[in-house]
Amino acid sequence: MVTELREDRTGLGRFDVTPAPVVRTPARNPDGSVICPECGQSVTDTRGTQRIRRPDPADRELREQLDQPLLTHGWVCTRHQYDVVTPHHCRGSDASNLPDGWIGVRLVFADEAVRWVPTPERELQRRGIER
Helix, strand or coil, X not given: CHHHHHHXXXXXXXXXXXXXXXXXXXXXCCCCCEECCCCCCECHHHCEEEEECCCCECCHHHHHHCCCCEEEEEEEECCCCCCEEEECCCCCCCCCXXXXXXXXXXXXXXXXXXXXXXXXXXXXXXXXXXX
């Protein structure tokens, strides 16, 4: 069903050109399930590694080094003309609430707030970015 929605995109989406994803804080139903903060649809089943094309790092140094999409752990809603990526909560630069191998980077979200986002440390090291 999600694939069908993607194929229904209009405008430049017909040519496989899509806008950068919108990064938002996860929203939850009273039962704890994760929903899209824009449309309210359940995204619980999409939990996994998501790709943020053109991320907006809060740190100038990282912004200068980051020339590729950023991987993060969280959810995604594809029911819009753009993807809505909702990264998992991250406790600081060491991502202490996540398994080993994840670190935190600060991104500017769609609401202009700066929040920590988890990313695989190995992926940044592979690109020559030390945190």
